[in-house]
Amino acid sequence: MSVRKYLARRLLMLPLILLGVILIVFTILQCFSPAQRAIAYIQSTEDMLYINDIIKKYHLDDPPYIQFLYWFDNLLHGNLGFSVSARMPVSQAILTFFPATVELVMLAIPLLLIIGTLFGILSAVYRDSLIDHFVRVFSIGAWSMPTFWSGIILLAIFYGGLGMFPPGRLSTQIALSLIQNPIHQYTGIYIIDGVLNGRFDVAWDSLNHVFLPSLNLAILSSALPMRIMRSSMLEVLGKDYIAAAKAKGLSKWVVIWKHAVKNAIIPLITVSGIMVANLLTGVVITETVFAYPGLGYFAAGAARSLDMPGVLGFAIFAAVIYTIVNLVVDLLYAVIDPRIRY
Amino acid sequence: MQFSKLQIAIILVIIIAGASGGYLIYQNIFRRIEVKNPGIIVYARPGEPLSFDPAYETWYGVREIVQNVYETLVFYDGTRTDKFVPLLAESWWVSDDGLTWVFKIRSGVKFHNGEILKPEDVEYSLERCIIQDRAGARAFLLTYPLTGISTVRAINFNDIEKVRELGRTIDNAIESNSTHVILRLKFPYPPMLSVLCQSWFSVMNKKWCIEKGDWPGFNKSDPKTYETWPQWNNPPREKLPHRFEMCGTGPFMLESYQPATQTVLKRFDGYWRGPAKIERIIIKYVQEWSTLKLMLQTGDADMILASASYYVELTGMEGVTYFEIQTPLIWYIQFNFNISSDSPFIGSGKLDGNGIPPDFFSNPDVRKAFAYAINYDRIIKEGFSGLGQRPSNHFNLIGLPYYWADAPMYKYNKTKAIEYFKKAYDGKLWEVGFKFTLYYTPGWPEVQFTYAAIKSDIEALNPKFQIELRQVETAAATQYFNARQWVIAMDGRKPDMADPHNHAFMFYASTGVWPLYQRYSNPEIDKLVDEGVRTMDPKKREQIYRRICELVFEDCPSLVLIQQTERWYQRTWIKGNPYYNPMFVGPFFYGLEKGS
Numbered sequence: 040m041s042v043r044k045y046l047a048r049r050l051l052m053l054p055l056i057l058l059g060v061i062l063i064v065f066t067i068l069q070c071f072s073p074a075q076r077a078i079a080y081i082q083s084t085e086d087m088l089y090i091n092d093i094i095k096k097y098h099l100d101d102p103p104y105i106q107f108l109y110w111f112d113n114l115l116h117g118n119l120g121f122s123v124s125a126r127m128p129v130s131q132a133i134l135t136f137f138p139a140t141v142e143l144v145m146l147a148i149p150l151l152l153i154i155g156t157l158f159g160i161l162s163a164v165y166r167d168s169l170i171d172h173f174v175r176v177f178s179i180g181a182w183s184m185p186t187f188w189s190g191i192i193l194l195a196i197f198y199g200g201l202g203m204f205p206p207g208r209l210s211t212q213i214a215l216s217l218i219q220n221p222i223h224q225y226t227g228i229y230i231i232d233g234v235l236n237g238r239f240d241v242a243w244d245s246l247n248h249v250f251l252p253s254l255n256l257a258i259l260s261s262a263l264p265m266r267i268m269r270s271s272m273l274e275v276l277g278k279d280y281i282a283a284a285k286a287k288g289l290s291k292w293v294v295i296w297k298h299a300v301k302n303a304i305i306p307l308i309t310v311s312g313i314m315v316a317n318l319l320t321g322v323v324i325t326e327t328v329f330a331y332p333g334l335g336y337f338a339a340g341a342a343r344s345l346d347m348p349g350v351l352g353f354a355i356f357a358a359v360i361y362t363i364v365n366l367v368v369d370l371l372y373a374v375i376d377p378r379i380r381y
Numbered sequence: 382m383q384f385s386k387l388q389i390a391i392i393l394v395i396i397i398a399g400a401s402g403g404y405l406i407y408q409n410i411f412r413r414i415e416v417k418n419p420g421i422i423v424y425a426r427p428g429e430p431l432s433f434d435p436a437y438e439t440w441y442g443v444r445e446i447v448q449n450v451y452e453t454l455v456f457y458d459g460t461r462t463d464k465f466v467p468l469l470a471e472s473w474w475v476s477d478d479g480l481t482w483v484f485k486i487r488s489g490v491k492f493h494n495g496e497i498l499k500p501e502d503v504e505y506s507l508e509r510c511i512i513q514d515r516a517g518a519r520a521f522l523l524t525y526p527l528t529g530i531s532t533v534r535a536i537n538f539n540d541i542e543k544v545r546e547l548g549r550t551i552d553n554a555i556e557s558n559s560t561h562v563i564l565r566l567k568f569p570y571p572p573m574l575s576v577l578c579q580s581w582f583s584v585m586n587k588k589w590c591i592e593k594g595d596w597p598g599f600n601k602s603d604p605k606t607y608e609t610w611p612q613w614n615n616p617p618r619e620k621l622p623h624r625f626e627m628c629g630t631g632p633f634m635l636e637s638y639q640p641a642t643q644t645v646l647k648r649f650d651g652y653w654r655g656p657a658k659i660e661r662i663i664i665k666y667v668q669e670w671s672t673l674k675l676m677l678q679t680g681d682a683d684m685i686l687a688s689a690s691y692y693v694e695l696t697g698m699e700g701v702t703y704f705e706i707q708t709p710l711i712w713y714i715q716f717n718f719n720i721s722s723d724s725p726f727i728g729s730g731k732l733d734g735n736g737i738p739p740d741f742f743s744n745p746d747v748r749k750a751f752a753y754a755i756n757y758d759r760i761i762k763e764g765f766s767g768l769g770q771r772p773s774n775h776f777n778l779i780g781l782p783y784y785w786a787d788a789p790m791y792k793y794n795k796t797k798a799i800e801y802f803k804k805a806y807d808g809k810l811w812e813v814g815f816k817f818t819l820y821y822t823p824g825w826p827e828v829q830f831t832y833a834a835i836k837s838d839i840e841a842l843n844p845k846f847q848i849e850l851r852q853v854e855t856a857a858a859t860q861y862f863n864a865r866q867w868v869i870a871m872d873g874r875k876p877d878m879a880d881p882h883n884h885a886f887m888f889y890a891s892t893g894v895w896p897l898y899q900r901y902s903n904p905e906i907d908k909l910v911d912e913g914v915r916t917m918d919p920k921k922r923e924q925i926y927r928r929i930c931e932l933v934f935e936d937c938p939s940l941v942l943i944q945q946t947e948r949w950y951q952r953t954w955i956k957g958n959p960y961y962n963p964m965f966v967g968p969f970f971y972g973l974e975k976g977s
Contacts, residue, residue, distance in 0.1 A: 071856060071860075072860050074859055074860045074863040074864070075856040075857065075859055075860045076856070077859065077863075078855055078856045078859045080618075081517075081859060082431070082438075082439060082440050082517075083439050083440070083517065084872050084874075084894065084895075085439070085517045085894050086439075086516070086517035087859070087862055087863065087898070088516075088517065088894055088897065088898075089516035089517050090859075090863050092516045092615070093516070096615075096617060097617070121619045123431075123618070123619070125640065125641075126429070126430075126431055126432075126624075126625075126640055127640060132640075135640060136641070170391065191669075191671045194671065194672060194675055195671075195675065198675055198679060199675045199678055199679060202679060205676075205679070205681055206667070206672050206675075206676070207642070207665070207667075208642065211417070211418045211421060211423055211663055211681070212418065214639075214642075214643070214663075215421070215645070215661070215663075218636060218637045218645060327668050327669050328669050328671070328672060329672070330665070330666075330667040330668070330669065330672050332639075332640070332641035332642050336641055337641070343855070343856075344855075344856075345856050
């Protein structure tokens with residue numbers, strides 16, 4: 040099968056995947072009673088007195104298929120409904136919060152891949168050495184560390200202790216300057232938009248804010264690539280062709296980089312795809328601890344308040360992200376390993 | 382053991398990084414934090430507004446913005462709650478029969494859009510609040526004295542005659558001319574001024590509202606307007622025409638709102654009392670407590686909102702000060718007189734030692750036994766940092782009119798608790814015991830602590846008494862509450878106005894919110910509550926509220942745990958106290974300065 044055919048087949052599957060996701064999420068939401076789904080609209084004990092009014096007003100007790108039709112009608116009219124938890128239409132909420140998450144992930148991914156890959160390789164190359172012990176302890180520690188706790192520790196040290204890398208997305212002064220003199224939003228990602236508008240102060244300020252949450256994600260998420268890279272490298276380093284390369288008289292690092300790493304990296308790519316998709320669809324705790332308004336913040340708010348349009352909209356978006364990222368990963372295999380064909 | 386060059390390099394990097402980090406931390410511990418963002422006050426708090434409509438919202442996070450952007454006709458005088466000063470009304474008078482209130486509207490007051498305040502803006506704003514009447518909001522505070530009904534939804538909107546009639550009633554009850562606004566009441570209503578102080582009755586610019594697609598107002602020459610007003614009644618939040626926009630006369634104007642991030646208020650230079658000293662207010666929405674605390678510590682936030690359980694973490698923080706204020710904020714527990722028989726929290730549902738019957742708390746001896754069994758001092762000391770006092774009931778509060786210091790109240794008394802437990806159900810309760818579950822939702826440490834304290838106090842009396850505690854998600858709690866499956870509910874609340882009527886009605890009249898939930902009623906209290914709010918003579922009113930105090934002591938349908946003393950934490954470089962009146966719902970920024 041040609042790459043083009045493969046691509047077309049995968050893309051044609053997308054509507055089916057989306058329909059499946061919608062039906063599953065919708066069914067799960069329907070398992071909650073109308074009163075439970077009314078919490079998004081309740082702010083005080085007094086509001087509880089009018090809960091039946093709220094249920095009626097928002098059609099929460101209509102038969103499920105009617106509720107689905109209401110929502111689907113919105114979808115056919117090009118909108119995903121109104122998210123009560125985000126206080127705006129779902130599509131607008133995704134457009135508002137997604138760039139912030141992309142900005143966060145944009146920095147976290149290279150950091151975690153560099154940390155993960157590099158330490159994984161070193162750990163395998165220097166097996167049972169001090170560095171190997173360090174990497175193993177670090178990866179177990181990072182894997183088992185609660186995101187919440189590590190975030191607070193990083194904030195306490197860098198922000199509370201050193202006065203560096205404040206929480207939020209922008210500093211007060213820069214945020215104010217953007218209200219008074221808005222910049223053109225090409226991407227919604229301040230680092231990029233700041234540079235494209237010649238506002239390097241905005242780009243720098245954004246980088247200053249995004250660094251610490253990205254580091255938090257990188258530290259915690261690097262454990263997996265670190266361990267995968269280590270075990271994959273150990274396996275590859277034991278292969279005959281590595282012994283042959285060494286016997287040819289190639290230097291140690293040429294053998295490692297040119298022969299071992301290239302073959303050992305395929306499992307890492309598979310996992311990276313899922314990790315990127317995971318991170319892109321929201322890192323709730325990190326965003327909450329660092330007061331960083333990203334997609335995770337939106338998704339968590341929608342889920343907590345059983346905000347049906349919000350949850351469904353997010354699920355559709357997440358499904359699209361996962362499909363695209365997996366597709367990209369599949370295509371990458373062929374680039375890295377020419378033996379792979381579609 | 383030999384180290385390779387790489388290992389030595391890594392160890393050296395770690396040592397250097399550690400030493401530099403340690404040095405920087407050492408430097409920062411002793412560094413002097415400088416004023417950040419001069420001319421701007423950054424106030425960080427959890428939560429986030431759902432809209433900025435003053436008539437619609439009851440959440441404090443919105444109301445505190447409203448009280449800085451909009452203004453009312455009158456307001457409380459300084460720290461008092463029983464004296465009033467003119468605000469948008471220059472002066473006022475009330476007729477001898479208490480049925481007509483006339484307010485002379487201040488001239489030369491500008492709205493944020495440049496329009497001049499006119500009496501018709503006041504009339505429009507009050508009428509708009511009454512006809513909007515969001516279910517659960519507070520329009521009833523004004524609707525009741527002006528129309529005699531609590532909500533405009535009491536009539537059938539399909540009956541055009543009734544709609545027209547009520548429209549005309551509202552329009553005639555609130556009238557304006559070129560200089561005055563006249564309110565015509567159905568009966569004398571002593572808390573009228575206190576009602577008019579509240580944010581729901583803020584004055585908006587009529588022209589601006591209509592331009593935004595809001596209700597066009599009543600028009601005597603257009604009879605249609607008396608029929609169409611229900612279209613604007615109880616709207617869904619997303620249909621509010623100026624949901625995240627504001628146009629008031631207050632010292633600050635809304636500059637921007639960024640969801641999940643911040644609200645920015647800008648000084649209104651045309652403010653009639655003179656511009657504020659602070660140029661901007663930035664309200665940042667931060668959900669994580671540790672982050673909030675660090676923001677105050679580093680000076681990135683000048684003030685933060687902290688609940689009582691966190692006070693201990695802030696007290697003594699360098700460069701941070703606090704103000705204490707005895708507010709009418711109370712925390713209370715309510716007994717459910719008629720629990721749903723399918724409640725998962727009442728065990729067997731029988732008095733057999735493995736559960737409780739659904740009408741367990743309709744037994745006055747049980748309620749009194751609980752009232753005597755609880756160690757209130759411990760709850761106040763450990764659950765609320767010792768900040769507060771115990772009031773006798775929900776409406777007899779320090780700082781509110783007609784406060785009766787010697788009102789009867791239940792105090793911790795194990796002997797009496799045992800006596801009442803033995804008396805209940807003719808001794809069977811003491812003999813077989815009981816078992817039930819109290820649930821709480823995450824994020825409410827005060828509730829969790831109080832329930833744990835109640836559990837230990839009750840279980841200490843008799844080993845056959847068992848109370849289980851369970852944490853449930855908010856959505857599930859909503860379901861349990863709505864299905865009447867709850868056993869005891871704990872909540873906190875500040876009165877809507879500085880008058881005993883508000884809580885006397887809400888907590889003890891059979892049509893009040895809580896008695897409806899509890900299924901509690903006492904006809905004598907109903908009569909007295911109604912009489913209390915219609916009696917203009919202060920002496921007579923005092924007697925009425927004292928009698929209600931006695932009756933609610935006897936009935937004991939609920940227990941008040943504490944009237945909280947709140948603390949307001951801010952950096953020392955902020956000059957002035959933004960939380961000086963107990964009826965404020967948050968900081969009032971006008972008059973504050975940011976020093977060095």
